[in-house]
Amino acid sequence: MALIEVKFPGGARVDAHMKGHVIATDQPTYAGGEDSASAPFDLFLASIATCAGFYALSFCEHKGISTEGLSLSMDTVKNPETKMIEKVNLNLVLPKDFPEKYTDAIKRSMDLCVVKKHLFNPPEFEINAH
Template sequence: MAMITATFPGGAVVNANFSGFEVSTDQPEDNGGTNSAPEPYMLFLSSILTCAGFYAQRFCQQRQLSTEGMTMTLDIDRHPESRRLEKVKMAIQLPDGFPDKYQKAIVRAAGMCSVKKAIADPPEFEVITE
């Protein structure tokens, strides 16, 4: 994977640049931003859901099961005082006619997400100056 570079165009905007893409982030107005882009925390949560969604989608594609009407949702529980993330809850809303025999298997497939695995077995973080 290529290195990710952050740039700081002004205000509360921070952009991530990698592999020819630029992802903008901002903060809500009540946190000093202009709400011009998603806040980083929401991108973090979105990455969990879209990664799990990719595995659920691939599961269906490999079995020639329609994903029309299928959606996934993510909700979180946070500690009321520390705001620490305590639980991530994902739900797959299966399309009509989805075979019962695959319901547990698609949940297992969604659980294969590499973003989820990275959180479940967290890496060491290091911040330095250069």
Template sequence: MKIEVKLLEGQKLQASFGKHQIISDQSVSVGGNESQPEPFDYFLASMPLCAAFYIRKFCEQRDISTEGISLTQDNNNIGEDKYHKRFNIVVTLPDSFPQKYRKALLAAANTCTVKKVIQAMPEFEIAIAE
């Protein structure tokens, strides 16, 4: 997928891809207005959103209501390296969720594409256009 980014006023950025646009901003401490999430916030949100998608698909395939299902994610640094993080996603299920599907539901959440790409350790290259 091709993503094009434009630098807007202040510290705002706009990413355009397909039919969609995402605008980010920065915190006040680095010159932004905090009017939109920061780029790293979008990255963080992508993981539980992806897991939730797979949970929803799992439930739809079994005609299980998704009412009362929620996910919460937090992250902590591992050691001294601020970039080495542990992400914890906790799935809250209603009491009515069938016990026999709980492990399978977690397996479905673990098929999240975002998680799999990160675990595969992608390679990055940044270059100047010629």
């Protein structure tokens, strides 16, 4: 169980304290914040990209493949009516000497991302107020 304590340091900033770390968030200026940190939804998107990136990195390290030149970018497509993201594109750039025989395998490895898996089997949410 991960306990996250949320603090409100002022303005639109909301900080999460978890496992000895502070994850600072803020809202963009157009939403009433100072844009001093990433917005919570941006962190959610970054968690998808960094999780997939971790699995790609781990795959290369496990196979003894150099990660020089390995990079990952992610872009999203929003539904114009719902304003919700309907597609996530993960774009992996492989190292120049990456063995072609492992291309499908590294993509399958990235599919193991636990953040992505939670999107397909979301948890139940319960909100309590005291």
